[in-house]
Amino acid sequence: SAVISQKPSRDICQRGTSLTIQCQVDSQVTMMFWYRQQPGQSLTLIATANQGSEATYESGFVIDKFPISRPNLTFSTLTVSNMSPEDSSIYLCSGSGGNSGELFFGEGSRLTVL
């Protein structure tokens, strides 16, 4: 399976601030995705991180709120902008490689917004 590392693992943030989450994957990964998991809920796809171009966002998620970069094949960042308590969640970086569609996850970043 792919190795995916995320940081920070957790943070407590103030309302109105922004936080950037970093994700590093090994070379097996071709596609990268960012998911959100709100307390007690399942995973919701935020966007597909595209190498060298703008991310592809899912319905309900916009670039101004969740800017994503992927400057190369193995690294991506997700910024949660102008945070409010509703953004308190676990943010998960994930990656897949090949045609199997299998998706592997980083350890997640648990954000608490006060």
Add this chain to the structure above:
Amino acid sequence: QKEVEQNSGPLSVPEGAIASLNCTYSDRGSQSFFWYRQYSGKSPELIMSIYSNGDKEDGRFTAQLNKASQYVSLLIRDSQPSDSATYLCAVTMEYGNKLVFGAGTILRVKS
């Protein structure tokens, strides 16, 4: 209609019993199906993948797929307390190379 549906549970089974977890999906063109296990406070871990109709066995786990019925299931034989977790069904939608997750089923194995 939700794209991937699961019974939220909790499903309680005694130790040593068979746990049966079920999932239905809406996209008839879906080709890839996965089961993830998620322990509390941890990220999801892939435990099974299945791509064609029928059964696929891996140790104590068996995944079953019926595309005609748009139904996928996971059987866990000889359930152990360590199997207690949330099990997430995930399906690749035809329209893209993205996984859509069900809400998850909480499994509790009682010793």
